[in-house]
Amino acid sequence: MNNTPKFGVFGGGSWATAIVKMLAENLDEINWYMRSETAIEHIRTQDHNPNYLSSVEFDVKKLHLSSDINEVVRNSDYLIFAIPSAFVKRELDKLTESLDGKVIFSAIKGIVPETSLIVGEHFNQEYFVPEENIGVITGPCHAEEVALERLSYLTIACLDEEKAKIMAKHLQSDYITCKTSDDVTGTEYAAMLKNIYAIAAGIAHGLGYGDNFQSVLMSNAIREMKKFIKKVHKMKRNINDSAYLGDLLVTGYSVFSRNRMFGNMIGKGYTVKSAQMEMSMVAEGYYATESAYKINLDKGAKTPIINAVYSILYEGKNPKAVFKKLAEKLN
DSSP states (O other): OOSSOOEEEEOOSHHHHHHHHHHHTTOSOEEEEOSOHHHHHHHHHHSSOSSSOTTOOOOGGGEEEESOHHHHHHTOSEEEEOSOGGGHHHHHTTOOSOOTTOEEEEOOOSEETTTTEEHHHHHHHHHOOOGGGEEEEEOSOOHHHHHTTOOEEEEEEESSHHHHHHHHHHHOBTTEEEEEESOHHHHHHHHHHHHHHHHHHHHHHHHTOOHHHHHHHHHHHHHHHHHHHHHHSOOOOOTTSIIIIIHHHHHHHOTTOHHHHHHHHHHTTOOHHHHHHHOSSOOHHHHHHHHHHHHHHHHOOOOHHHHHHHHHHHHOOOHHHHHHHHHHHOO
8 A cells, every 4th residue: 555545434424524624634635425415515515514513614625525435435545434333234235345455444433233343343254354454543532622623632543553653644633633552442342332421421410410420420430441341352451541531531521422412311301212313413322332231241241330321221211210229339
């Protein structure tokens, strides 16, 4: 692969839009796949995404927009997927182009429901992409703050350090700081799990719990995350690094967190269906909760927070009663 690879971004939501913005700081050519022809036409004529981060204006001469996923795969070397995890399989089922030689980076913070695999594992096991060609882009970083060009931090994980550095080089700017990691599996699981804990934080807020409880909830959540990740992928890692603890904190506390917002609605008495209908964006943590719960049935980590969120979202248990019992288990 040459020294100036071509980048393709897959997805039309806020995080995909933010990633295109970051790449546009460093590149003159970006391939961008999104399903909606209407959104594509709007960007071409109005210079911004009509549905997400509409304040971000693009130099459309840099963008090669297409609703054909195969065209973008064909014309790109580094493929960045930012499609909600619930729709990953449906989009990938359209693929006829080979992924041989392609470098895949997941910016998806969830699990593919049909296979119960994190996205990197899905590409490895279902599409035979070598592990050294798979990476993860994770936070702590909200798309909304990228749009505002507020100083933000990314962790770029890949077993091949050179590929991680290439990705970092093309994402960093005056307002984006990147660090690299070799913990591909751990950072991707952390990005998935923190959404569940953010739902828990939102439920607690909706129920009227205060900051004191929230701090205890988050300190227990990071320990629970450590136990879970250690069960699925044992390696030396510092769980207090920003890719784990930092991402958990920003997702659990930020007003931009859609998972916290979703949980807050559940805590206030919304049904799962009504909360989903009212939100314009997908709360990845809803799908992640079921997957994490089922994965842990085999792994056996102690996960009282995940179990509590699962019982509320999937078993219809009363949030107030569940959190009363959960509060007794926290320390």
